[in-house]
Amino acid sequence: MEKEKSATHVIAKAQSGLLHQGLKNWQGRKEWFFNRENTDTYELYYEGPYKRAEKWQKKVLEQLVSQDKRVNTLLEFGCGTTRFTRWWAEIGIEATGGDISPFMLSQAMHRFGGDLVMADSHHMPFKDHSFDALAFVTTFEYYKDPVKVIREAARVGKYGIVMGMMNKITPKFIRRRTQQFFGKNPFYETARFYTPKTLIAVIDEALKGRKYTVEWTTTGLPKWFPVQQWNLPVGDFFGLYVQFKDVD
Template identity: 75%
Template sequence: MEIEKVNQQLVPEKTQTWQGRSEWFFNRKYTDTYEEYYEGPYKRAEVWQKKILEQLISKDTRVKTLLEFGCGTTRFTRWWKDIGIKATGGDISPFMLSQALHRFDGDLVMADSHHLPFKDNTFDALAFITTFEYYKDPVKVIREAARVGRHGIIMGMMNRNTPKLIRRRTQQLFGKNEFYVTATFYTPKTLIKTIDKALEGRDYTIEWTTTGLPKWFPVQKWNVPIGDFFALYVKFND
């Protein structure tokens, strides 16, 4: 039997259609080439994304440990140690985690972000890097993150406020980009609205920064909600 067929059989049918829909991260056609995307056309974007993520989370000196959920192949999970944070990775995709096992020397867990298998305050912070866009119940996911992460939540998001939105949706319409079919694109404003709903009654502050601007643009990061990508940090004060 072909390896592809064997691997597909290892994933229950219900899991292949997680949240009632087909997801690209349960398809080896996309998961096996995920790292190549970052090593190719996305390399420059990754550099600036990491810069603004570090800028935000480094201000909270309480954060020494972190759970990155939706870690995928651990592209970002492997990086946290470079800024002094010990990371653990979590994902629901066995295909992503099968690659992560060979790339990451830290702890990994396979689970659903809506039901994190950790006790309260297990980590200093939770991270969601280009994964939160795929959750059907984002309020529940944020509440779980706030339960498990004692000091804050760091998020890296594909921004809806970008000229590339038209290209993304056109690619989706013609079946040219499976990554965006089930994605919900947020802006800093709409994400904060969701966070406020999820964390009602808690004391927290939010800071965000945008990047993903054209190479010729005079700045590459700013506090204007326009750009391909934004990072946002929720700092718990209670």
């Protein structure tokens, strides 16, 4: 109980400090995760319309990460309410969560029994190789300096980086942008949608001089489609794993 009260105090103090400093406009723009109207209902999306999608997203992420037997610990940045952070333990990975949003973390502390940190992903407060891997699940789309974030991830994560991404090539792309245009979906207003090809180009720029492999797979196809996962760059979501080959 004392630990929970202490954590609540820290989060509340952080919220006050962020708002006082004007950091609701982190990265020079308004972000949905600094708005409680959005963060307070975040978990409901996964319990409702995205329940089926979440199942397939976790499936592809597990397939990618489980191939690297070196990964036992993981830092998930942009962990939000820890929807996926809580899940890593189910596949045998000890996870820590990091996020810049105190509103997200105020929920996470009641849902997640592991460690949490409030920090900017561009400046991760960890020593080199603190974790076996870094994870970004539907959060990398919001970084204005993705090259810097990948370099930080490669510094802190020793063996690899796993990424779950909203795909640009999807039957729902027009719907996404239509919702954004009419202000019906705040989650997409500042999102940059990648394809596996465009994301790999960013990774290659960030990791010049490193030896690594990249593997990806796509899901989020229409329910009526004969397959729900494939290695073509079409679908609502793709998982990608960067495996470093130049470390022991």
